[in-house]
Amino acid sequence: MTLTKELKQKQQPKQGMLENVMQQFENAAELINLNPNIKKILSVTNNELIIHFPVRMDNGEVEVFKGYRVQHNNALGPYKGGLRYHPTIDVDAVKALAMWMTWKTSLAGLPYGGAKGGIQIDPKKYSNAELERITRRFTYALGDNIGPEHDIPAPDVNTNAQTMAWIADTYMSTKAPSERSRNQHVVTGKPIGSGGLEGRDRATGFGVFLTIKFWAEQKSVKLKDKTFIVQGFGNVGYWAAHFLEKEGAKFVGVQDAFGTIVNKEGIEVEKLLAYTKENQGSIVGFSNSENIAKEDFFGLDCDICIPAALGNQITEEKAHQIKAFLIAEGANGPTTVEAEKILLEKGVAIIPDILCNSGGVIGSYFEWLQNRNGELWELNEIIERLNKKMKEVFIKVLNVAESKKIDLRSAAYVLAIERLERTYIQRGVFP
Incomplete structure (x- = not known):
């Protein structure tokens, strides 16, 4: 490699996740000749929240954390997407992840839109008690920007069932006593004893x-x-x-x-x-x-x-x-x-x-339904439903890939975006 070529490579900025998802969207939009007005809507996020919130540490000192929640699109239903705790998280990464969630829920045929969020933090540097306080304070700061029929978080990188239990408890505690039991499905991926779905892990x-x-x-x-x-x-x-x-x-x-x-x-x-x-x-x-x-x-x-x-x-x-x-x-x-x-x-x-990786959000949908309807599903029933649903979606993607002679990603995007396009065409755009 020549020195000039090497310098050029070093000078070129690496393409981030947001650029990747936008390029994938552009490619699919071109394939299906997406309505230009709908393309404009899907190209941007609905809401982007950046929250700074203080938390007292175990040693008595206060640290200020930065949290995010990006809601990309809710044409098909409530926003749905995970929360991750990672030092590299920023608003562009969360925007990209929220867009992927919109395509994922649409492809899976779920009544959900797409969102994502998280906190810019390395959780390994904090005690369990500190992580609980950080999580609860972030939930309180989000307020009604999340909700069981509005925006439903779930676990993601460095978060788990315990994180979701803290969020659910904090969110429910802000509601009137008569309303609390009806807000359990504000998050999915909870522990089994707190309304979680067996097999969601x-x-x-x-x-x-x-x-x-x-x-x-x-x-x-x-x-x-x-x-x-x-x-x-x-x-x-x-x-x-x-x-x-x-x-x-x-x-x-x-x-x-x-x-x-x-x-x-x-x-x-x-x-x-x-x-x-x-x-x-x-x-x-x-x-x-x-x-x-x-x-x-x-x-x-x-x-x-x-x-x-x-x-x-x-x-x-x-x-x-x-x-x-x-x-x-x-x-x-x-x-x-x-x-x-x-x-x-x-x-x-x-x-x-x-x-x-859509098994996670499909499992989340099952948990949300279970909580919403006051039901309790058994593991073998859940595994059977997940298997059936994923096979059905996989075959659809494969058929589109083969009929249009395109790769699997392009086929998946075509199906996801066409479903959203149909929804907008049927409903129209509010003036």
Whole structure:
């Protein structure tokens, strides 16, 4: 590489998640010749909240935190989307994630719109008591910007069922006693004892596995003895690996925020999970594994690659290294537009995020219905419903991809945006 070319590459700003989602939207809008007026509406968010709020720490000092909630579109129903706690979060990232949620809920045929939010924080630096106070204060600051029929948060990166329980309790405590029980479904992903759905913890990872399984069935590929790698060994990565291992596939590499480990003979999923619980969440040092450099992860020999961490992980540079024949996007926006072009040219199939990880929001919908109707669903019923729903959506996407001779992401976007377009055409735009 010449010095001039190298300098040019360094000077070029990296494309962020917002640019990626907008480019994906533009491509799909062109494919379906989207009504220009509806395109204008879908190109922007409805509401963007940035909240600064003070919280007293364990040592008595006060820290001021920055929180976000972006509501992209609610043409199909209440806003729906997760809350993440991460130091890299900013308004552009949240806008991108909110737009992806709109496409995801539309594609899945759910009566929801899209939103996303979070707090700019590294949760590892705070005690559990501090995280509870931060969460409750953020919920109070959001006020009626969330609500069971308006905007329904859920867990995301570094948040969990406990986080949702704190939010639900705080939100309900601001309502009159007679109203509290009717506001339990202000969030989904709650603990079972607090109105949560049995199996909601595995819904996203199980959905990732299901889409891989459906894809393999359609391509007459047997998953037994196929090798796979996972980036991110949190809730999504663990459950996807758990179900793939049960299918006979071999887990040969994993990366988390602490490091990257490989074992060509296979890594036992449950043993690794037990190890991380005893090792502050880290995979580093797991027995019978070899540590490798972070930048070598996507170049590992494998059949299936599951990015299940953060966005923009598979870049143009990484795309050239990938040896997998299938990428299943457990994370939101893990593949940049430029990287996808390279991968498709190489013949790599990509199951897009708005299809691949939609098991989470479908599970959230089931929980919301369960709370709303005062019902209690059993695990086998939930798994059966999730399987049926995801297969139905997967087949629709595959049929569009094959009939229009386009890739799976473009097909998923076409279906999602056409549903929104129909809604706007039928209702009209309020003058």
